[in-house]
Amino acid sequence: MSDHILEQYKRDGFVIIRNLLTENEVQAVQGLRKRIDAEAEDNGFQDFIKGKTRYEFEKIESEEYGVRSTLRAVKNPWWNEEVFREVAGSEKILDIVEKLIGPTIFYHSSKLFFKSARGGRRKPWHQDWAYWDTMNQRQVTVWMAIDEATRENGCIEVIPGSHKNGLIKHHHAEDFMIDEGVIDPDLIVYAIMEPGDVLFFDVMTLHASAANHSDKGRLCCIIDYDSEPKPENSKHGTDTPLRNKEGEVGSLAFS
Ligand SMILES: O=C(O)CCC(=O)C(=O)O
Numbered sequence: 383m384s385d386h387i388l389e390q391y392k393r394d395g396f397v398i399i400r401n402l403l404t405e406n407e408v409q410a411v412q413g414l415r416k417r418i419d420a421e422a423e424d425n426g427f428q429d430f431i432k433g434k435t436r437y438e439f440e441k442i443e444s445e446e447y448g449v450r451s452t453l454r455a456v457k458n459p460w461w462n463e464e465v466f467r468e469v470a471g472s473e474k475i476l477d478i479v480e481k482l483i484g485p486t487i488f489y490h491s492s493k494l495f496f497k498s499a500r501g502g503r504r505k506p507w508h509q510d511w512a513y514w515d516t517m518n519q520r521q522v523t524v525w526m527a528i529d530e531a532t533r534e535n536g537c538i539e540v541i542p543g544s545h546k547n548g549l550i551k552h553h554h555a556e557d558f559m560i561d562e563g564v565i566d567p568d569l570i571v572y573a574i575m576e577p578g579d580v581l582f583f584d585v586m587t588l589h590a591s592a593a594n595h596s597d598k599g600r601l602c603c604i605i606d607y608d609s610e611p612k613p614e615n616s617k618h619g620t621d622t623p624l625r626n627k628e629g630e631v632g633s634l635a636f637s
Contacts, residue, residue, distance in 0.1 A: 391482055395545030395587035396573075399478065403526060403578040407469045411528045414465045415496060415601055419453050427451035435462035442501035452599075456494040460605070466494055470605040475524060475580070476625060482582060483520045483609040486626055490521060490606040490619040497536050497601075502594035504536065506559035509544075510606070511585045512552040520609035521585035527575035527602055534596035538573040538581060541565065544588035560588070 391397040418437060422428075427439040436457040443449045459466040470492060479487055496502070510523060531537035550560045565588070573581050583589060585606075594600060612619035 394542040396540050396583035398581045400579050402580040408528055408577045410465045432462050434458050442498045444500040452498050453496045458492055459494045460492040470603050479522055479607045482522050486609055487624045488608040488611055488619055490608045492605040495602050497594045499597050499599045504593040505591045506557045507562050507565055507590040508559050509586050518610045522607055523583050524605045525581040527577055527579045529601045531575040531600055533572050535598050535600040536592045536594040539570050539590050541569050541588040545584040545586040
């Protein structure tokens with residue numbers, strides 16, 4: 383990884399690496415979504431849990447498409463979906479994470495997230511650290527585009543440099559979010575991405591995504607990595623590092 387990428391990450395609180403995933407990796411995750419939707423169809427798209435992994439579905443209603451059900455999110459697919467683990471936990475991803483947060487890397491949490499065409503909801507402005515502020519602050523989120531992410535289908539939006547300004551107060555409203563009046567629209571950078579592009583962003587970076595009013599769904603893999611194990615009072619993360627301080631690959635913390 384070039385120094386330029388690290389410098390940009392430190393300065394802006396995010397960086398996009400283009401074409402990091404192979405076509406095979408992208409297709410494998412698209413296949414995973416299709417398999418989950420097919421399985422869910424058989425049980426009427428009811429949410430279900432397998433071990434530590436939770437599968438959530440939603441009903442989308444639109445004039446054009448009527449009512450249809452589809453996957454919304456798989457929470458912590460790391461534990462139960464090998465394809466996800468292989469793509470989101472690959473050596474090339476960990477190599478970049480290591481440059482950004484240091485040589486000791488713990489798994490924290492993960493999500494396979496689908497924003498449906500014509501109805502996928504928006505995610506209001508927030509900082510991830512607000513969700514788990516007992517954690518240390520060296521955490522990176524890896525956001526992998528599996529479908530293209532555009533302004534029309536609700537790509538991630540970020541405020542460059544916002545990771546340096548500390549935590550903003552969050553409240554529960556439409557979602558867990560900040561008062562969005564503080565966002566200057568002129569500062570927003572839209573993370574427009576092709577399948578296979580990967581966005582890395584800091585746990586304090588302000589980000590959001592718009593609703594999807596387009597004809598195209600938006601599938602992504604999201605995974606958070608930490609430089610330290612979870613504190614005792616946190617339900618997040620693992621105690622076993624994926625890589626240790628010497629930079630060797632440790633025993634993977636799979637169940
Ligand atoms: O992928 C998205 O649209 C939003 C994801 C996000 O901000 C989050 O999970 O914290």
